[in-house]
Amino acid sequence: LNEVHLLYLYSCILRYVFSRGVSVCRYSPYYIFSREALCVRLMWSDGPASSLSGSCKNRCFELVESEPPNCRCDNLCKTYNTCCSDFDEHCLKTAGDFECSKDRCGETRNEQHACHCSEDCMAKGDCCTNYRSLCKGDVPWLQEECEEIKNHECPAGFVRPPIIMLSVDGFRASYMKRGSMVIPNIEKLRSCGTHAPYMRPMYPTKTYPNLYTIATGLYPESHGIVGNSMHDPGFDANFNIRGKEKLNHRWWGGQPIWITAVKQGVKAGTFFWPLDSALKDIDKVIGQLMNGLKQMKLHRCVNIILVGDHGMEEAHCDRTEFLSSYMSNTEDIILIPGSLGRIRARNSNNSKYDAKAIVANLTCKKPDQHFKPYLKQHLPKRLHYANNHRIEEVHLMVERKWHIARKLYESKRNHGKCGFAGDHGYDNKINSMQTIFLGYGPSFKFKTKIPPFENIELYNVMCDLLGLKPAPNNGTHGSLNQLLRAPVYIPSMPEEVCKPNPVGPVTALNDDLGCTCEDKVSNRVFLDLNKSCYMAIRKSTASLHRDPC
Secondary structure (H helix, E strand, O other): OOOOHHHHHHHOOOOEEEEEEEEEEEOOOOEEEEOOHHHHHHHHHOOOOHHHHHOOOOOOOOOOOOOOOOEEEEHHHHHHOOOOHHHHHHOOOEEOOOOOOOHOOOOOOOOOOEEOOOOOOHOOOEEEOOOOHHHHOOHHHHOOOOOOOOOOOOOOOOOOEEEEEEEEOEEEEEEHHHHHHOOOOHHHHHHOEOOOEEEEOOOOOOOHHHHHHHHOOOOHHHHOOOOOOEEEOOEEEEOOOOHHHHHHHHHHHOOHHHHHHHOOEEEEEEOOEEOOOHHHHHHHHHHHHHHHHHHHHOOOOOOOEEEEEOOOEEEOOEEEEEHHHHHOOOOOEEEEEEOOEEEEEOOOOOOOHHHHHHHHOOOOOOOOOEEEEEEEHHHOOOOOOOOOOOOOOEEEEEEEOOEEEHHHHHEEEEEOOOOOOOOOOOOOOHHHEEEEEEEEEOOOOEEEOOEEEEEHHHHHHHHHOOOOOOOOOOOOOOEEEEEEEEOOOOOOOOOOOOOEOOOOOOOOOOOOOOOOOOOOOOOHHHHHHHHHHHHHHHHHHHHOOOOHH
């Protein structure tokens, strides 16, 4: 299996939405980082693009975007509607599936197949991932015992191991309890590598804010992607995950890891690919990834990071609160609805819009109210969700399993039927919103469990693994050294500038302070007690007395 096929096969696995066992087709990020020529071949062809400006031949998933009027063959050409006419023909081959079967072993080569099981596939570098195990009798990666990789074993030319990060949408931490009967490959990554019981996402526990937090190490209020949908009053535009506006650079603050990498001479690529699949199928494709790496002799070289963007909670249209039940006039406001609510004036020039009055009128109105209104500056500080002009002044924190909508007809119903069975976005301290972290490879510790942590910390870890200097971020550099075999960054504590003054001699206390005691307590006992109290106070405060330097 050559590098280009490896990229194609596994760019399609990465993000899924789970809801009561149901998966929903979404888009997924796939990160590959390396200093070596391997990733150059993964991203673009060796030949000059200009000679093939109208075709995707030898250009599939190139990293460099072709300028108009040339057509494109990168992973976003479908989004921009700028693909070359033969993009599907050359880049989206799916015939023959992605694995060998017994009857395919030794087959006659068919160039329309996505991968091959012919005798010449190893020489050509385009075998299916299970070719060696099924057709040549090699042991599959899953059936091997856990192996402690103390030193990376990479092909010649590698400066350091590359990283492959996989992000699975809605992978709730508790799904790991299904174990090896359902997810054997993921379970092996967990048990043989480094893992946490859970990783805490940022609030709101939505996809885009958390994917970009993982990529930048910044809180959503800092990088600017404060929701899957948002409005910027500065340039009066709306962002949503299905619109073209999301492709405008003005929305994206901070420096994501792929930009940090490229600026410091490291090759990087991010891939989004649609796939509709269940939990077992995700595990199957991760098994294909590991078999493919083993077949290419990269399984002791590459560092794998498997994470989720957030968890998942049961929800239903029948559990929806409507603002029309609390407010007489909902026509003058815009509500971003769902598992959390954000309210702004429909007309930005509306002088009658009063955020404080809205919060007051929505507070404690019913004994069974399933949301709590806040002015954004009064939200719990642990959420770090206030300091951005894209965050509306009025925020509704919704009870888990519930939704908020403006009116009845605005709930997510489709011809009388509920359009979902689960959701996310709730308070990030809720157990069901927690997601997974697994690290596997030569740079991660062997069979190690670490305490839970927040996803803002991953950016610094990736920078350390790639030898990069991190851009400013909200993480604490070095806080996850416990998961690395050889930490790169060792934080140091600041030294004392001034030493404490020595404690002076204690003067005996003879003053009874005008107090009297009962006859059974002698004056001597009282003075001794007074002295003891004084000494204790002096001892506890001595460290506070320092030179005025």
